[in-house]
Amino acid sequence: MKCPHCNTSINVEWFDDTFPCENNRGVKQDGFSILYGFCPECENLIIKLLHGKKCVHEDFTGTDFVLQNKDREDIIYPKFPNTKTLSQYIPEKYAQVYKESEQVNNISPRASATLSRYLLQMILHEELKISKKNLAEEIEELETKSNVPTELITMLQVMRKVANFGAHPKKSTNSNEIIDVEKGESDVMLELINQLFDFVFVRPKMQQKYLDDIKAKYGIETEKTLEK
Numbered sequence: 648m649k650c651p652h653c654n655t656s657i658n659v660e661w662f663d664d665t666f667p668c669e670n671n672r673g674v675k676q677d678g679f680s681i682l683y684g685f686c687p688e689c690e691n692l693i694i695k696l697l698h699g700k701k702c703v704h705e706d707f708t709g710t711d712f713v714l715q716n717k718d719r720e721d722i723i724y725p726k727f728p729n730t731k732t733l734s735q736y737i738p739e740k741y742a743q744v745y746k747e748s749e750q751v752n753n754i755s756p757r758a759s760a761t762l763s764r765y766l767l768q769m770i771l772h773e774e775l776k777i778s779k780k781n782l783a784e785e786i787e788e789l790e791t792k793s794n795v796p797t798e799l800i801t802m803l804q805v806m807r808k809v810a811n812f813g814a815h816p817k818k819s820t821n822s823n824e825i826i827d828v829e830k831g832e833s834d835v836m837l838e839l840i841n842q843l844f845d846f847v848f849v850r851p852k853m854q855q856k857y858l859d860d861i862k863a864k865y866g867i868e869t870e871k872t873l874e875k
Contacts, residue, residue: 747762
């Protein structure tokens with residue numbers, strides 16, 4: 648997992664407390680586990696809440712409970728993970744949507760993927776001037792551009808496999824509609840947006856800064872126009 652505090656990939660040593668739920672007749676049915684541990688990198692506390700459809704004694708004589716048929720796991724502390732530090736070159740209107748998508752990813756991957764898909768189309772339409780009848784065709788158009796870096800092409804190909812636009816037409820025709828997502832799709836969408844930010848905003852600004860520094864230091868003019 649990634650630490651919600653420092654965003655580092657980590658393995659946590661978890662401590663847990665499991666307890667059953669009872670109905671009005673006192674019959675124990677489902678239950679919850681509270682897991683807590685500390686990030687080995689930043690040493691901050693992380694708390695998770697797990698739900699299981701069945702909660703039973705660990706053995707016939709013990710008092711400890713074990714959760715079975717787990718069907719839900721949520722990070723409850725911190726409430727929202729720290730978002731990545733985005734480049735100063737990314738316009739605020741895009742950065743804000745990205746941060747919202749990242750913050751809700753642990754709570755609702757569906758909402759996160761919907762925001763990311765909406766953001767992807769914003770950039771395609773407003774920055775790259777790519778506008779087709781659906782998102783699948785817009786991604787195909789971006790892939791054909793000769794100046795698109797290999798890393799972004801790879802992410803686009805992964806995105807098309809994970810999102811499976813052909814099997815789920817709504818994913819490519821209505822970027823504002825909240826729909827079910829496949830496992831990992833919201834994570835892939837966030838990574839794709841990162842690659843797109845780098846291609847559209849960060850690299851051109853860094854290249855222009857380099858050319859400006861050369862001009863200031865050596866007085867060398869350039870006729871090169873940096874295009875997206």
